[in-house]
Amino acid sequence: MPAPHEFVVVANRLPADIRVDEEGNVSSTPAPGGLVTALAPVMRAQDGAWVGWSGSADQLLDPFDADGMHLVPVPLSEQEVARYYEGFSNATLWPLYHDVIVPPEFHRIWWNSYVEVNRRFAEAAAGTAEKGATVWVQDYQLQLVPEMLRRLRPDVRIGFFDHIPFPSVELFGQLPWRRQVIEGLLGADLIGFQRTGDAANFLRAVRRFTSHSTRGQQITIGQHWNRPERHVRVGTFPISIDSQKVDQLARTEKITKRAAQLRTELGDPDVLMLGVDRLDYTKGIRHRIKAFGELVAEKKVTVPRTALVQVASPSREQVEQYKTLRQEVEVMVGNINGDHGSWGRSAIYYMHHSYPFEEMVALYRAADVMLVTALRDGMNLVAKEYVAARPDLGGALVLSEFAGAADELSHALLINPHDIEGMKEAILKAATMGPAEQRRRMRTLRKRVLENDVQSWAKKFLSVLQNMPQRTSHV
Template sequence: MSGSHEFVVVANRLPVDIRTDEAGEITWTTSPGGLVTALAPVMQSQDGAWVGWSGSAEQTLEPFEADGMHLVPVPLNAKEVTEYYEGFSNATLWPLYHDVIVEPEFHRYWWNTYVEVNQRFAEAAAGVAAQHGSVWVQDYQLQLVPEMLRRLRPDVRIGFFDHIPFPPVELFGQLPWRQRVVEGLLGADVIGFQRTGDAANFLRAVRRFTDHGTRGQKVTIGQHWNRPERHVRVGTFPISIDSAKVDALARTEKITQRAAQLRSELGDPDVLMLGVDRLDYTKGIRHRIKAFGELVAEKKVTVPRTALVQVASPSREQVQQYKTLRQEVEVMVGNINGDHGSWGRSAIYYMHHSYPFEEMVALYRAADVMLVTALRDGMNLVAKEYVAARPDLGGALVLSEFAGAADELGQALLVNPHDIEGMKSAMLKAASMEPAEQRRRMRTLRKRVLENDVQSWAEKFLAVLQHMPQRTSHV
């Protein structure tokens, strides 16, 4: 069972947003994600296929062509969306992998559905990959796919990239199906993580929960029946953004004018602070707002001369913890604005919706201080977008040491978001930083972000995958 596509991406979602109009006609638009940007050239040059869910329950679509890619939709019914996606992926794995900031839920029926859906993704990939082709599986929703695919198609090279943190064994060990997940990942030839700590955590999990040997960054899967011995490479490949695109957009007259207009609409504050996040409990939004509120209350900053814009795009609104978080954030913002705002001037401008990317780049250009205060984050691309959007070398980045970006962006002001006093000090330092120091820090940050873009991330991973030994067709 083999297809004709030399390169196959398997991800939870297809790289397009699909809509069905009243007449039943299906239309699609390309999703703006960085993964699509990174892989589109590879897909187009190698006749690539992309396996993923359309994003709608109970929708069955035939494979179709879009933007030079062959798209293979994997259908999910409403029960599977609830149990595999909202349940096991986002109420079990997500909190478990993010330091148990909220308590994970362990339900056997969620796990069973996760297994079934992963099998369906593996079968779809097996059906389109060419003989001796390459398959790249993406992220925590599909951790069982590598092993399942290896059983179906031992001839293909398989890569897996984990976009979120991989937890320490003391936390990962809580998962009742921990060994199954580790074995699922070890079906890959190359397993990539954002940070060296994540790779080290995974290797510890291999040693703790399996009998496979590890040496350095290599796991040896011993011979079993008629399966030959093989090696799995575990590596660190920090993801990035299309930094040249952001940089070019930020330089346009339209964006420069819009940035000035935004500042004017906000009352031309002396210092404009900015937070941009999905409304997620991992992002440290409450900690950031608490720190800002205390600075205002202590009169270390004054309103309206200093303002905070917090963009919190809606996320997983069916999950209870996210509903609770929204209520808590909105109460905090309301209290601070009630205590310290004035007619027509807020201390915090809170926006619970998404904006077009051009508007976000204008906001980045307008902001004097960017606050990225995640409690745990695989990477955090907002930090890199802010840096890429500052060709003027202005602005200061306050960055959580618990975000993967902290490994690369050492010229940011690094903070522990649990340390409210420390965060307040960093915010004040960022707000009063001399232009010469801003330029010095931002020049170094930009060099890193512009040189290590999302294209080079994909190229580095795929280069390692292509150097792995070719497999035979025998199971």
């Protein structure tokens, strides 16, 4: 029986890519992703445990140690992956929480699987946490875990952080299980959101769909049977990146040389623009490509003097909307390149795969203009990575006002991605911005990103959570 842990993170995925060889030996490598990037340094510092799914269906694994963390795998069957993950999490909640950019689907069989899987995560966390431990539950896939864990382990402190937006009452109200989701979240002592608007939306949902009283940022859960009255706090904690790591890497000779080499490989354009996203309909990739294509067609920018690199890493490829999005993006890119490219020179260099982090930092250093055009985004860590990767104070950031990062990075060129003409104007301004203005804007952006890094984010959240009243052992 492994030793219990004082600090436990519960997330949909483990922070490692796991391989099992023919002899049954387990090996792992650190997994990419914003959440892992954010929490791994905190986990190592606190010698914590991480509860999550391995990423492979029907894989039964014992807990193991990797990369300075104790990992507790939660198994999912192939059917649960289809219903809980691809279904309820990514075809119901994801579109609903992202302004219904595509219509969400509501299926009771998906909801039942979501409940069952959340229960399994709660049980795994309960078995991993030491008495009086702090448990930090992450994101929209596990919104029922706080209340389930509270019933199993009323002695632990429970935090929940929502990495994606929380929708307006009018949109959230479409969810048939809206009250159950709210009650699930209210099992936590502290619920964190990326933006003040998300926190306000949640508080409005509590008032609309439950009988609990709210006062400011606090929700009171009244006494029920032998469960004492308690208070839930709601707060805003914008997530960040390991900005010092990015900054230091970007300063190395290896990255500087690779950035120059990339520009040479791309034909040494006068202006190199860059988009980096998961291939997701929330990221505004089609809007960005449309704006760029129109600028080229109108000869406001010319090829090959100007080029756009679009890195679109594969995402949820079994979900129909994502298959459709990939086809649409590739057709748009093909049309623009067919109309405006030449032998050996493309208008858009489209890459549908992931790159090592060092290569991404080199791309950030190489790019004159970074385009972040999300239609709705909880934060968008790419915007912060680009800023952290520019110790030369060069480059310009075009940033959607609908990304959480816009609250902090107000010295970027802020845009409404639905306004194609406005986006084109901002792209042109970024492409022609003088060095002095670039330095002025980037210096202010970097100050914000370097001072408010991931360690600061986690420290603020955990400090609030751990200073809340100690949980009693009454159920």
